[in-house]
Amino acid sequence: MTNAFNHTKHWAVLAALLGGLLFSAAGHAQGSVRPEVHKPLSAAQEAIKNNQPDAALKLAAEALAVPALTAVERNAILRTRAVAATRAQNWDLVIESLEPLVVQPEIGTADKRPMLETLVSASQQKKDYPRLVKWARQYLQEGGSNVSMRTVMIQVLAVTGQHAEVVKEMQEKMRLDEVAGKKTAEEELRMLAVSYRNLKDNAGYQSTLRQLLTAYPSKGYWSETISRLAQAPGLNQRLELDLYRLLEESGNLEEADEFTDMAQMALRAGLPAEALRVLAKGYDKGVLGKGAEAATHAKLKAEAQKKAQEDDKLFAQLEKSAKDGNTLAGVGDVHASKQNWTAANAAYAQALAAGNLRREQEFRLHYAISLIKAGQKEQALQQLKAVQGDATAVEIAALWQLLAR
Numbered sequence: 001m002t003n004a005f006n007h008t009k010h011w012a013v014l015a016a017l018l019g020g021l022l023f024s025a026a027g028h029a030q031g032s033v034r035p036e037v038h039k040p041l042s043a044a045q046e047a048i049k050n051n052q053p054d055a056a057l058k059l060a061a062e063a064l065a066v067p068a069l070t071a072v073e074r075n076a077i078l079r080t081r082a083v084a085a086t087r088a089q090n091w092d093l094v095i096e097s098l099e100p101l102v103v104q105p106e107i108g109t110a111d112k113r114p115m116l117e118t119l120v121s122a123s124q125q126k127k128d129y130p131r132l133v134k135w136a137r138q139y140l141q142e143g144g145s146n147v148s149m150r151t152v153m154i155q156v157l158a159v160t161g162q163h164a165e166v167v168k169e170m171q172e173k174m175r176l177d178e179v180a181g182k183k184t185a186e187e188e189l190r191m192l193a194v195s196y197r198n199l200k201d202n203a204g205y206q207s208t209l210r211q212l213l214t215a216y217p218s219k220g221y222w223s224e225t226i227s228r229l230a231q232a233p234g235l236n237q238r239l240e241l242d243l244y245r246l247l248e249e250s251g252n253l254e255e256a257d258e259f260t261d262m263a264q265m266a267l268r269a270g271l272p273a274e275a276l277r278v279l280a281k282g283y284d285k286g287v288l289g290k291g292a293e294a295a296t297h298a299k300l301k302a303e304a305q306k307k308a309q310e311d312d313k314l315f316a317q318l319e320k321s322a323k324d325g326n327t328l329a330g331v332g333d334v335h336a337s338k339q340n341w342t343a344a345n346a347a348y349a350q351a352l353a354a355g356n357l358r359r360e361q362e363f364r365l366h367y368a369i370s371l372i373k374a375g376q377k378e379q380a381l382q383q384l385k386a387v388q389g390d391a392t393a394v395e396i397a398a399l400w401q402l403l404a405r
Contacts, residue, residue: 032072037063044080048087056084057093075101082118091122095131098122102138113144120149129156154191163195167204170195186216214402222250229395236392239362241265245369246399248278256287260300266337270330272307274337279304322347325354329363336366341374361393368400377404 033041044059060081069077078097085093098115101107107115116139123132136153139146150173157165170192177184189212196204206228213221226246229235244262247253253262259282266275279301282288288297315334322328332347348367357363364383371380381404387397 032070033076034066034073037066037069037073037077040066041077041080044084048080048083051087053084053088057081057088057090060084075104075107082115086118086122089125091125094118094122095126095128102135109142113139113142116142117144117146117149120152124152124156129160132156151185151188154188158191158195161198163198166191166195167199167201183215184211186212189215210398213399217402219251222246223252225399226250226252229392229399232392232395234391236390238359239365239390239392239396241269242365242369242396246396246403249403253278253281254285254287256282256293256297259288260297263300263304267304267307269333270311271333271337272304272311273334275304276301276308277337277339319347323354325351325357328354329357329366332370333366336370336373339373341370344370345374345376361387361390365393365397365400368397372400372404380404 040059040063044056044063047053047056047059060077063077064074064081066073078101082094082097082101085091085097098119102112102115102119116135119135120132120139123129123135133153133156136149136156139149140153150169154166154169154173157163157169170188173188174184189208193205193208193212196202196208209221209225209228213225226243230240230243241262244253244258244265247258248262253259259278263275263278263282266272266278279288279297282297283301288294311334318327319331319334322331328347328351332344332351335341335344335347345367348363348370351357351363352367364387368380368383368387371377371383381401384397384401384404387393
């Protein structure tokens with residue numbers, strides 16, 4: 001579990017806070033403390049000032065041994081012992097000293113918060129997680145402002161498998177982050193994603209993954225997002241090639257079978273130029289053309305070359321005769337497969353103007369990708385935002401919006 005505290009600094013600050021409470025309280029209580037209590041108590045405070053926590057603890061024990069202690073006397077001694085134990089890093093004694101104090105209603109909130117904060121920290125040191133969660137919750141209920149208290153509590157809830165509680169606390173944490181105008185930390189979003197996954201809440205997991213991808217884009221998050229989308233129920237198989245395009249655009253097209261699968265899909269879609277480009281990339285990266293599959297790779301490449309040559313002979317006539325929206329869309333796809341973005345966008349614009357498109361959502365998606373490649377991001381975003389209906393197309397369009405930022 002990641003430690004949410006800088007302990008060297010943290011204990012010094014808390015000891016100072018508790019010390020301030022201690023000496024203030026002792027000053028107020030001096031008239032109410034009997035001499036036989038005041039003598040060892042005052043000596044313990046002096047030992048704390050002189051950075052002698054072990055001596056202070058012995059003196060505090062002497063004060064506690066005085067018979068018939070009043071509530072005022074006991075509280076003053078416990079405060080003293082808490083400060084000394086904190087400086088001595090005696091976590092058991094810290095807890096033993098502070099727990100009787102924080103439950104007393106007469107102790108004000110301002111006094112109570114540093115005590116609760118110290119209890120949380122001592123509980124973390126002892127790996128007493130139920131106790132940590134208990135006091136962290138009370139600290140937050142008391143209006144404590146140290147954000148690490150909620151963070152460490154969420155970490156503990158995650159480590160101990162209390163995933164529903166992680167989700168609940170993280171939702172509140174994200175709300176507070178939004179109010180404060182700050183990004184939720186990547187580590188916290190990762191904990192939330194893991195909890196959703198353990199709860200088998202796919203919608204929550206996907207939503208959190210999208211937040212991670214948006215706020216902290218990385219190859220790993222892109223790979224996981226695309227993989228999840230590929231496995232989603234109701235996937236539109238016609239858009240599988242578009243998933244591979246996302247894989248390539250996000251830098252995740254890496255394995256030999258990914259290159260060959262994408263090339264085969266491009267061939268089935270009637271886009272041999274794209275198949276050839278993808279295969280060439282695989283060869284350039286050194287993942288194709290070697291090992292036991294080298295002959296298979298060469299065969300696929302030869303097939304793509306032959307198909308590309310055949311299509312090139314027919315394409316000029318097709319482009320010249322294209323009038324209806326669907327044929328013009330096909331012309332745009334061919335130009336896009338050759339990375340002729342200007343020509344592709346001209347054909348797509350004509351297709352959109354002609355109308356009566358059979359698969360308008362898929363068309364808008366392909367048009368948008370071509371616009372992005374041509375550097376026309378504003379126009380691309382208009383097309384992406386217009387993608388509706390088909391769940392797969394909508395998801396892919398949303399991901400391209402992230403890539404277009």
